Amino acid sequence: xxxxxxxxxxxxxxxxxxxxxxxxxxxxxxxxxxxxxxxxxxxxxxxxxxxxxxxxxxxxxxxxxxxxxxxxxxxxxxxxxxxxxxxxxxxxxxxxxxxxxxxxxxxxxxxxxxxxxxxxxxxxxxxxxxxxxxxxxxxxxxxxxxxxxxxxxxxxxxxxxxxxxxxxx
Amino acid sequence: xxxxxxxxxxxxxxxxxxxxxxxxxxxxxxxxxxxxxxxxxxxxxxxxxxxxxxxxxxxxxxxxxxxxxxxxxxxxxxxxxxxxxxxxxxxxxxxxxxxxxxxxxxxxxxxxxxxxxxxxxxxxxxxxxxxxxxxxxxxxxxxxxxxxxxxxxxxxxxxxxxxxxxxxxxxxxxxxxxxxxxxxxxxxxxxxxxxxxxxxxxxxxxxxxxxxxxxxxxxxxxxxxxxxxxxxxxxxxxxxxxxxxxxxxxxxxxxxxxxxxxxxxxxxxxxxxxxxxxxxxxxxxxxxxxxxxxxxxxxxxxxxxxxxxxxxxxxxxxxxxxxxxxxxxxxxxxxxxxxxxxxxxxxxxxxxxxxxxxxxxxxxxxxxxxxxxxxxxxxxxxxxxxxxxxxxxxxxxxxxxxxxxxxxxxxxxxxxxxxxxxxxxxxxxxxxxxxxxxxxxxxxxxxxxxxxxxxxxxxxxxxxxxxxxxxxxxxxxxxxxxxxxxxxxxxxxxxxxxxxxxxxxxxxxxxxxxxxxxxxxxxxxxxxxxxxxxxxxxxxxxxxxxxxxxxxxxxxxxxxxxxxxxxxxxxxxxxxxxxxxxxxxxxxxxxxxxxxxxxxxxxxxxxxxxxxxxxxxxxxxxxxxxxxxxxxxxxxxxxxxxxxxxxxxxxxxxxxxxxxxxxxxxxxxxxxxxxxxxxxxxxxxxxxxxxxxxxxxxxxxxxxxxxxxxxxxxxxxxxxxxxxxxxxxxxxxxxxxxxxxxxxxxxxxxxxxxxxxxxxxxxxxxxxxxxxxxxxxxxxxxxxxxxxxxxxxxxxxxxxxxxxxx
Numbered sequence: 001x002x003x004x005x006x007x008x009x010x011x012x013x014x015x016x017x018x019x020x021x022x023x024x025x026x027x028x029x030x031x032x033x034x035x036x037x038x039x040x041x042x043x044x045x046x047x048x049x050x051x052x053x054x055x056x057x058x059x060x061x062x063x064x065x066x067x068x069x070x071x072x073x074x075x076x077x078x079x080x081x082x083x084x085x086x087x088x089x090x091x092x093x094x095x096x097x098x099x100x101x102x103x104x105x106x107x108x109x110x111x112x113x114x115x116x117x118x119x120x121x122x123x124x125x126x127x128x129x130x131x132x133x134x135x136x137x138x139x140x141x142x143x144x145x146x147x148x149x150x151x152x153x154x155x156x157x158x159x160x161x162x163x164x165x166x167x168x169x
Numbered sequence: 170x171x172x173x174x175x176x177x178x179x180x181x182x183x184x185x186x187x188x189x190x191x192x193x194x195x196x197x198x199x200x201x202x203x204x205x206x207x208x209x210x211x212x213x214x215x216x217x218x219x220x221x222x223x224x225x226x227x228x229x230x231x232x233x234x235x236x237x238x239x240x241x242x243x244x245x246x247x248x249x250x251x252x253x254x255x256x257x258x259x260x261x262x263x264x265x266x267x268x269x270x271x272x273x274x275x276x277x278x279x280x281x282x283x284x285x286x287x288x289x290x291x292x293x294x295x296x297x298x299x300x301x302x303x304x305x306x307x308x309x310x311x312x313x314x315x316x317x318x319x320x321x322x323x324x325x326x327x328x329x330x331x332x333x334x335x336x337x338x339x340x341x342x343x344x345x346x347x348x349x350x351x352x353x354x355x356x357x358x359x360x361x362x363x364x365x366x367x368x369x370x371x372x373x374x375x376x377x378x379x380x381x382x383x384x385x386x387x388x389x390x391x392x393x394x395x396x397x398x399x400x401x402x403x404x405x406x407x408x409x410x411x412x413x414x415x416x417x418x419x420x421x422x423x424x425x426x427x428x429x430x431x432x433x434x435x436x437x438x439x440x441x442x443x444x445x446x447x448x449x450x451x452x453x454x455x456x457x458x459x460x461x462x463x464x465x466x467x468x469x470x471x472x473x474x475x476x477x478x479x480x481x482x483x484x485x486x487x488x489x490x491x492x493x494x495x496x497x498x499x500x501x502x503x504x505x506x507x508x509x510x511x512x513x514x515x516x517x518x519x520x521x522x523x524x525x526x527x528x529x530x531x532x533x534x535x536x537x538x539x540x541x542x543x544x545x546x547x548x549x550x551x552x553x554x555x556x557x558x559x560x561x562x563x564x565x566x567x568x569x570x571x572x573x574x575x576x577x578x579x580x581x582x583x584x585x586x587x588x589x590x591x592x593x594x595x596x597x598x599x600x601x602x603x604x605x606x607x608x609x610x611x612x613x614x615x616x617x618x619x620x621x622x623x624x625x626x627x628x629x630x631x632x633x634x635x636x637x638x639x640x641x642x643x644x645x646x647x648x649x650x651x652x653x654x655x656x657x658x659x660x661x662x663x664x665x666x667x668x669x670x671x672x673x674x675x676x677x678x679x680x681x682x683x684x685x686x687x688x689x690x691x692x693x694x695x696x697x698x699x700x701x702x703x704x705x706x707x708x709x710x711x712x713x714x715x716x717x718x719x720x721x722x723x724x725x726x727x728x729x730x731x732x733x734x735x736x737x738x739x740x741x742x743x744x745x746x747x748x749x750x751x752x753x754x755x756x757x758x759x760x761x762x763x764x765x766x767x768x769x770x771x772x773x774x775x776x777x778x779x780x781x782x783x784x785x786x787x788x789x790x791x792x793x794x795x796x797x798x799x800x801x802x803x804x805x806x807x808x809x810x811x812x813x814x815x816x817x818x819x820x821x822x823x824x825x826x827x828x829x830x831x832x833x834x835x836x837x838x839x840x841x842x843x844x845x846x847x848x849x850x851x852x853x854x855x856x857x858x859x860x861x862x863x864x865x866x867x868x869x870x871x872x873x874x875x876x877x878x879x880x881x882x883x884x885x886x887x888x889x890x891x892x893x894x895x896x897x898x899x900x901x902x903x904x905x906x907x908x909x910x911x912x913x914x915x916x917x918x919x920x921x922x923x924x925x926x927x928x929x930x931x932x933x934x935x936x937x938x939x940x941x942x943x944x945x946x947x948x949x950x951x952x953x954x955x956x957x958x959x960x961x962x963x964x965x966x967x968x969x970x971x972x973x974x975x
Contacts, residue, residue, distance in 0.1 A: 023293070026293075030292075033208075034211070037211070039202070040201070042206065042384065042434070044383045044384065044467070045893070045894045046466050046467060047467065047893055047894060047895065049893070049894035049895065050383060050467075050894060052383055079202065080200075084201060090200060094200040094201065097196065097200050098193065098200055101193070101859050101863045103193075103196060103199055103200065104695035104696070104697065104863060105384070105432075105433065105434045105695030106196075106200075106204045106434070106695070107204070107206065107382075107383045107435060108383050109199050109200060109204075110202040113200065132901075132902040132903050133902075133903055135902050136902055138901075138902075139383065139894070140383070140902075141383050141437070141867070141899070142435055142695045142863075142867045143866055143870075144866030144867050144868075144869060144870035144908060145901075145902040146866050146905075146907065147863060147866065149902065
């Protein structure tokens, strides 16, 4: 281990309080994935560009690859593992991604859904342009985004009690 | 029968078989963050490996001193080429017949080349230790420009090949020459050009780029020293090939090597080859007796584990004045980097480049390719295409546009005039392929009608006039592309990897209760095989797809197969699946005959079971037959209901499509806006239209990236520029255009279900469509050809050079 003393961190992750000692240089993404075994958020670039590591921190989408775990001390964190409905069924967004074929390899999906979750909290009825702008911090190499946009529109409609008519292309 | 008996249509729908937009099985886990990717794996005592890499593109390595690194607590070992020599692994064979350094053996040939492998208790300590390994370099002259590779005074890159005038693919005529490959009739081609009424000649470059899946290349290797068994989990598009390579290199018997490819976060060709990281992780676990994980970061991925393209194609077309093409002559200068490490499944060093005659009826043609070494990363791989097919498509589709311009013909009309006609299939091309099926005219006409091609041309003309009058600063381009691919590697006469024929395989086991497990030699990286393979089986044996589990990627359980790339899964594994299923259906027919006490010839197949001909009330469903197979099989018939099929395809498949791109370019900013992109694909029989459309969207987005900016560039010192997502263009949702998709269906006559494969068509056809749109926009200002990639800076520069800035 490094010669700098470990520091205590406390945070609430997916509703559970966790307490650990970490190296101050430990990145939040490694803390989640390796210390807490929360492997839904992924690492795609280590430079904040791809968004595969996106988690929700105190009501904001953040990229966990460029934040130290100690900076998240005291925070409320939600990852993809905390996105399903309370009864364990898929959330409207998770269901939307499946119904609209909004994913292929699945590697960007946890970050993408976590980001979309926050987007819909901020703007429950976004236009296509607002969705595209809202997820521009999350890269996908497989889908070309078109069906991701539909998946988010599907979820927005469902959360507002409307039916989303359009099928996946 | 009563009213509750499902109708035939209901029974068919319940299967969710071929042709249905079945929702994906995989999504249940992926949408909940429960995918199982390599870096998610954690084993007791697992160590981390990471590389010391060269800052220089060409240098001698005069000293490596790891002593300070080894003093750092938590560092377990540091491997260098000297250590690997002890196990004969300092070099490894490439899939292209060359050899490649695993760790720098006395010199480095490209920036970021692997020099030493640090093994530590965690990835942070490994990173610290890398900084402490001292390496002395003596810089050498750097060769970056492939056009200078064969100059008399060009630096010698590969001293290990000194005196070798014969390479893996014939004579080498310079110390940086790898191969020359020629195909076609040179004499007839030269004669056609001598007699040509019209001809064009253009050097068309397809720049170096990279597949860059969102998950980088990675593995975990674990040696059990007691049993002598090695297990490797990795991002492998071809797990069985990796097992064979690992056995050949390590001398561990193949049955004691377990290769497992779990969920893979995209591949696009990047994860076909064997890389130094895999070898070093394996050696490290053998040395330490502990599991070792290796995960490359994005910069390492973009700068070392392969690249794609880097083809420089001097293209000539001969034609009559009326536009009839008479000959094609292409010379390619191929930049392979420091080692020829192409992941090329064909028997030829330029793969399937000889599909370069495209969709057109060329009476004669000649293609010649020279491969050279440069101080760049080794490779390459086929980035979402069958090997060198996207280069070929770009070459001919740019060439046809250039010819159209010279003739003053419309580029769509020129293509229509020269298409291979439907009655010519199976068509023998001048460069040696037998195209299986096609109806190009119908597809092209449908595409042109749908987008309103003629009125777009009229609008373009009006806007050009307006531009000339100074009324607008925007110009409009219409990109036309009609591509023919060659996919499904491949027939054993054409294709092998290290001598293993390119068949693929499927095993299907029907359980007594009528549910199924099936395993294949293919390996999905996002293509959705768990969903679509079950659809093929469902249709073939009448068991609902929901009751069929598909498992890939474990070499212990899956039959041997050559993996997933080059759009080969549906043409090859897909065929094996259908044939294995038919074996099961044949046996089921015998069992059903026994159950119904009729001759098997009196039975006919009907959706999900066998019925007596002329008496459909007398039937046995597959579920009933499955139970009988284990409970009361006919005498003289083995119990059980399972089958294996290995499929060596008789021919490649030839998907095709018509793509149109409408683009508006601001000449003052160089910004290009995609107004419309229409893609019509014909991939033969369609297994799951939803997944096909998804593949087309994704492939078009990659094509958009490549054509409009994505590039791995080097400066004159061999420094790789743009090896991060800051500089390497990956489109976000904002830049990505809206895609319109369409299709025609021309089944492959030689494939059991008529399917051809589609995953790569949009990349192959998309790139020329974008590039032709840019070139088409500037044509009226006097330009013939503008090189890719067409980022805003280069478009602006082209506009300036053509006088568009006044």
